[in-house]
Structures are given as structure tokens and as C-alpha cells.
Amino acid sequence: MRTAVMLFTRDLRVHDNPALAAACAADLVVPLYVDDPGRATSPARRRFLAESLADLRGALRGLGADLLVRRGDTVAEVMRVCEAHGAAGVSCADDFGRFESGLRERLRQACDAAGVLLLRTAGVTAVPPGAVLPSGGGDHYKVFTPYWRAWSRTRRRPVEPAPERIPTPDGVNGDDPFAVLDVPPEANARFPGGEGAAADRLDAWAPRAEDYTERSDDLAADATSRLSPYLAFGCLSPRALAADGRLPDAFVRQLCWRDFHYQVLAAFPGLADTAYRGDEDWAEDPGALDAWRRGETGIDIVDAGMRQLLAEGWMPGRARLICAAHLTKTLGLDWRRGEAWFAEHLVDYDEANNAGNWQWTAGTGNDTKPYRRFSHERQAARFDPDGAYRRRWLS
Numbered sequence: 001m002r003t004a005v006m007l008f009t010r011d012l013r014v015h016d017n018p019a020l021a022a023a024c025a026a027d028l029v030v031p032l033y034v035d036d037p038g039r040a041t042s043p044a045r046r047r048f049l050a051e052s053l054a055d056l057r058g059a060l061r062g063l064g065a066d067l068l069v070r071r072g073d074t075v076a077e078v079m080r081v082c083e084a085h086g087a088a089g090v091s092c093a094d095d096f097g098r099f100e101s102g103l104r105e106r107l108r109q110a111c112d113a114a115g116v117l118l119l120r121t122a123g124v125t126a127v128p129p130g131a132v133l134p135s136g137g138g139d140h141y142k143v144f145t146p147y148w149r150a151w152s153r154t155r156r157r158p159v160e161p162a163p164e165r166i167p168t169p170d171g172v173n174g175d176d177p178f179a180v181l182d183v184p185p186e187a188n189a190r191f192p193g194g195e196g197a198a199a200d201r202l203d204a205w206a207p208r209a210e211d212y213t214e215r216s217d218d219l220a221a222d223a224t225s226r227l228s229p230y231l232a233f234g235c236l237s238p239r240a241l242a243a244d245g246r247l248p249d250a251f252v253r254q255l256c257w258r259d260f261h262y263q264v265l266a267a268f269p270g271l272a273d274t275a276y277r278g279d280e281d282w283a284e285d286p287g288a289l290d291a292w293r294r295g296e297t298g299i300d301i302v303d304a305g306m307r308q309l310l311a312e313g314w315m316p317g318r319a320r321l322i323c324a325a326h327l328t329k330t331l332g333l334d335w336r337r338g339e340a341w342f343a344e345h346l347v348d349y350d351e352a353n354n355a356g357n358w359q360w361t362a363g364t365g366n367d368t369k370p371y372r373r374f375s376h377e378r379q380a381a382r383f384d385p386d387g388a389y390r391r392r393w394l395s
């Protein structure tokens with residue numbers, strides 16, 4: 001094929017990017033990112049995205065190419081770029097969920113109508129949804145432990161090196177992502193975006209990773225990787241990360257949880273608004289919901305987590321569990337309210353993992369013990385025994 005469009009989505013990297021590797025089989029490649037208003041965003045995520053695109057653009061320029069950044073409907077923009085450059089193919093990573101599954105179908109139809117070949121590859125997970133299936137039948141695993149066993153044994157695609165060079169047609173003049181994306185000045189900049197920043201974070205954290213098994217739930221220790229925004233935007237390849245020999249099994253198991261929720265979302269695209277199994281009769285209490293959102297419930301461990309979310313756009317997993325359990329199991333409020341609040345504030349927001357974890361905590365999802373109770377006193381005593389985490393966020 002003479003020319004292919006490489007549509008970057010949530011795979012903002014040049015290393016181990018299967019869609020980019022596939023596009024590079026063409027003679028010429030047009031790298032493109034479309035900022036689609038249909039995709040959920042937030043000020044902090046816009047900043048992270050703009051920084052990641054600027055970093056990607058720099059990497060592509062180093063390989064002889066550039067990056068077009070357009071704003072609008074993805075399908076319309078892709079077809080416009082195909083027409084402008086006479087492209088015969090489009091390559092992109094497969095993605096899942098409410099917006100992405102609709103987009104996939106519309107892009108397929110538009111490509112079919114224009115006689116353009118659409119190539120969809122793996123890339124947003126370590127193991128793609130559908131690659132491991134339960135032996136008893138069904139299109140996904142409903143329970144984590146058997147999935148983890150099958151996931152650990154499955155053969156993986158090879159890790160792709162970055163292309164050596166990306167030949168690009170004349171007239172591909174890249175765009176400044178900050179000019180196109182319009183990043184609000186107040187956007188939280190706690191996490192610097194980009195593949196370069198992801199590699200720096202990983203290299204800085206890897207020597208401490210051996211503590212992960214013991215300390216990942218210790219709230220004050222802040223001993224988890226904080227790699228989640230990089231995984232959510234694909235600045236880091238989950239496939240390559242899962243094979244990084246420096247990281248303990250307990251960490252790789254968390255990456256498997258990430259894939260687990262993706263394979264649930266692929267089979268059940270409505271995960272963010274429809275209960276996966278029977279729903280509860282949730283209470284309505286706008287005052288209690290508002291206090292929870294602002295970190296003013298009066299329960300220290302919950303308030304500390306919720307204030308960290310407002311300040312950093314991020315919380316450790318244990319704090320997310322405690323806050324989500326308080327909203328759903330203690331206050332009896334609808335998990336969708338919490339899911340939406342997290343979606344608005346998390347810099348690492350990811351539909352599969354936000355919705356999957358909210359449903360798990362609420363007992364409407366994939367937990368095998370849906371009626372489990374969380375005592376905030378016990379959680380605080382166990383995971384913040386001397387109160388250092390609470391003091392950090394409440395004083």
C-alpha cells in the first residue's frame with residue numbers, strides 16, 4: 001500500500017505500538033490524532049493529553065515524520081485526511097466502551113464506503129479481550145482468578161520496537177497540540193504527560209518495586225507506581241510493562257486486573273451505566289452525595305481520599321475502594337454517581353477500570369462476594385495505622 005493513515009487514540013507512543021508498526025508496512029504514513037468532543041475529558045486530562053501529544057510529535061519528528069492534530073468528529077477527520085493524502089488504509093488500536101464501540105462501527109462503514117482498508121490492532125491492553133476465553137464457553141471471563149491463570153499462561157504478541165524511520169508524504173505539516181486542544185489554565189499539572197515522562201517514572205519507580213507486594217495498600221507510604229495515567233493514555237505499553245523483568249508478580253497481577261475489566265467492557269459496552277448483574281434500590285440524598293464529593297462526610301479516612309482526588313486528580317487504589325464502598329455500601333447511594341464524579345476528576349480515568357471497579361465495589365459487578373462489607377474503622381486501622389495519610393490530606 002502506498003499511503004496509510006496512522007490514527008493514534010489511546011496509544012500515544014512510538015515503542016511497542018502495533019498499530020504504528022502495521023501502518024509502517026505502507027510506503028508512506030500520515031500520523032494523526034483527532035480530539036473528538038465525543039470522548040469524555042477533564043481539564044487535567046486535557047493538559048496530560050496535550051503534553052503527551054507534544055511528546056509524541058517530538059518522537060515522530062525524530063523519525064522523519066510529524067503529527068497532525070485535528071479537532072472534530074473522528075470519522076469525518078480521518079476520511080478528510082485520507083482524501084487529502086490519497087491514503088488507501090487506516091491503522092488504529094482497537095478500543096472498547098460506549099463511545100469507542102460506536103466509533104468503531106462508523107469508521108468501518110465510512111472506510112468500506114470509500115474503499116479504504118481499515119486495520120485494527122491490539123495495543124490498549126497487555127492481552128486483548130477475547131484472546132483468552134473460558135473453557136466452559138462464553139465471550140469473556142466473569143471471575144478474576146481463572147482469568148488470571150489463563151492470562152498468565154497465554155502466548156503474547158512480540159513487543160514491537162519503535163520504527164527506525166517513518167516516511168511521510170510531502171505536505172504533512174504537523175500541528176501544535178496546545179493550540180488545537182485549548183488547555184484550561186487552571187488544569188492540574190501533577191502528572192507530566194508523554195512517553196518520555198512515562199519511561200522516567202517507570203525507571204524511577206522500578207528500583208522500589210520490590211516493596212510493592214508488602215506496601216501497595218499502605219496509604220501513607222505512596223508506594224504504588226502512579227503509572228495509571230500513562231497506561232490510560234497509552235504513553236506506556238501494558239504489553240511491554242507486563243514483561244518488564246524488574247516488576248514483581250503482585251504488580252503484574254494488577255495489570256491483569258486492568259485487562260480483566262477490558263474484556264468485561266468489550267463484552268458489555270454499557271458497563272459505565274448499566275449494572276452488570278442485578279442492581280440495588282439506591283437511595284437519593286443530594287446532601288450526602290455533595291458532602292462525599294467535597295470530602296466532608298466527617299469520616300476521616302473517606303474525606304482524606306476525596307480531598308486527595310480534588311487536589312491531585314488521583315488516589316491510591318485502597319483509598320478509591322474505601323471511598324467507593326462508603327458511597328455505595330454505607331450511604332446506599334447509586335454507584336453511577338460515584339463513577340461519574342471519579343470520571344470528572346481522575347487524570348487516569350479509564351472507562352473499563354472506573355466502571356468495572358465501581359461495579360465491583362457496589363456489588364453489581366464481578367465480585368464473587370457482592371455482599372462484602374467495608375468497615376472504615378477497620379480499613380483506617382489497617383492501612384493508615386498512625387493516621388499519617390489522614391493528617392496529610394485533612395490538615
Ligand SMILES: Cc1cc2nc3c(=O)[nH]c(=O)nc-3n(C[C@H](O)[C@H](O)[C@H](O)COP(=O)(O)OP(=O)(O)OC[C@H]3O[C@@H](n4cnc5c(N)ncnc54)[C@H](O)[C@@H]3O)c2cc1C
Pocket residue numbers: 216224225226227228229231232251254255257258259261315316317318320321324342346348349350351353354355357358361
Ligand atoms: C472505585 C475505583 C475506581 C477506579 N477507577 C480507575 C480508573 O478510572 N482508571 C484506572 O486506571 N484505574 C482505576 N481504578 C483502579 C486502581 O485504583 C488504579 O488503577 C490505581 O490505583 C492506579 O494507581 P497506580 O498506577 O499507582 O497503581 P499500581 O498499584 O501501581 O498498579 C499498576 C497498574 O495496574 C492497574 N491496576 C491497579 N489496580 C487496578 C484495579 N483494581 N483494577 C484495574 N487495574 C488496576 C493500573 O493500570 C495501575 O496503573 C479504580 C479503582 C477503584 C476501586
